[in-house]
Amino acid sequence: MLLVAGGAGFIGSNIVDDWLGNTSEPIINIDKLTYAGNLKNLAQALQSERHYFVKADIADIHAILHVLAKYRPRAILNFAAESHVDRSIKDPDGFIQTNIVGAYRLLKAALAYWSHVSADRQASFRFLQVSTDEVFGSLGEADPPFSETTAYAPNNPYAASKAAADHMARAFRSTYGLPILTINCSNNYGPRQFPEKLIPLVIHNAFNDRPIPVYGNGRNVRDWLYVADHCSAIPAVPRWCAPTSRPRGRRGARRSGARPFAWRLLNQNPPQGRPRRLAARVPSDRRRSQR
Numbered sequence: 001m002l003l004v005a006g007g008a009g010f011i012g013s014n015i016v017d018d019w020l021g022n023t024s025e026p027i028i029n030i031d032k033l034t035y036a037g038n039l040k041n042l043a044q045a046l047q048s049e050r051h052y053f054v055k056a057d058i059a060d061i062h063a064i065l066h067v068l069a070k071y072r073p074r075a076i077l078n079f080a081a082e083s084h085v086d087r088s089i090k091d092p093d094g095f096i097q098t099n100i101v102g103a104y105r106l107l108k109a110a111l112a113y114w115s116h117v118s119a120d121r122q123a124s125f126r127f128l129q130v131s132t133d134e135v136f137g138s139l140g141e142a143d144p145p146f147s148e149t150t151a152y153a154p155n156n157p158y159a160a161s162k163a164a165a166d167h168m169a170r171a172f173r174s175t176y177g178l179p180i181l182t183i184n185c186s187n188n189y190g191p192r193q194f195p196e197k198l199i200p201l202v203i204h205n206a207f208n209d210r211p212i213p214v215y216g217n218g219r220n221v222r223d224w225l226y227v228a229d230h231c232s233a234i235p236a237v238p239r240w241c242a243p244t245s246r247p248r249g250r251r252g253a254r255r256s257g258a259r260p261f262a263w264r265l266l267n268q269n270p271p272q273g274r275p276r277r278l279a280a281r282v283p284s285d286r287r288r289s290q291r
């Protein structure tokens with residue numbers, strides 16, 4: 001049994017489908033169903049007898065402890081988060097609550113559960129904290145890509161809240177020995193992404209003759225990772241890695257996937273709306289890239 005937190009969102013629902021489709025293992029899926037979570041994302045999973053859905057907040061430690069005691073998972077994958085940078089700039093409160101307090105409470109519940117399972121189950125248990133490359137900030141044109149040794153330098157409240165959770169996860173591993181892995185992947189794109197995120201927003205606006213948002217001077221650089229590629233790698237992470245390592249999402253489709261795909265769509269349906277530069281108060285990292 002695997003516990004997925006945030007499994008009704010974009011990446012979480014893709015991993016749930018991937019897991020149900022490619023393994024025989026059951027999943028308990030915990031999600032608060034914020035604006036970003038949607039049971040429609042789980043249309044396929046909800047048909048499966050191996051998928052159990054519980055509407056709960058990761059910050060509700062009693063609810064989480066109850067689920068852990070009932071389902072006794074061998075691993076926890078935490079995708080639950082407030083995830084949109086622009087929202088975090090307008091109002092960071094929800095980001096502090098879920099990404100820091102919520103992540104901490106989930107770790108605390110996991111530790112309480114893990115401390116009372118058998119030695120064998122303790123040894124094989126894994127907690128996967130899904131983080132982001134945003135915690136490393138912005139690269140200059142000549143800087144080498146992010147690597148396992150890059151220092152944290154978050155530049156917005158979303159990134160800072162994710163960095164705080166990474167540090168807390170690391171502290172739980174070092175202090176209590178809870179077997180935690182953290183992945184810091186680059187931008188994902190693909191089906192079910194909420195249309196506030198760049199690629200679906202650009203496509204949506206282009207098809208509806210609305211202005212296309214431009215961040216900074218329009219020359220920002222990102223690595224793009226197709227969500228199915230991300231999901232196909234995740235199941236292997238808890239098996240391969242010693243819980244002290246800090247695996248990263250590999251360089252995504254910076255040149256080969258997302259941008260050409262979006263360009264093809266836009267070329268086929270040239271937007272009537274003019275590009276619109278975002279107001280200066282929405283800062284954006286100039287360049288993010290991974291080795």
Ligand SMILES: NC(=O)c1ccc[n+]([C@@H]2O[C@H](COP(=O)([O-])OP(=O)(O)OC[C@H]3O[C@@H](n4cnc5c(N)ncnc54)[C@H](O)[C@@H]3O)[C@@H](O)[C@H]2O)c1
Binds near residue numbers: 057162189
């Ligand atoms: N999408 C990306 O490009 C990207 C890139 C790097 C890292 N990440 C990280 O991956 C994870 C998933 O991202 P996503 O794009 O799928 O996010 P998302 O916003 O699409 O989904 C987040 C899910 O978490 C749920 N949730 C929010 N607060 C919760 C709470 N307190 N308790 C329980 N559930 C809660 C939401 O209802 C939603 O279903 C996040 O941790 C994010 O930081 C995302």
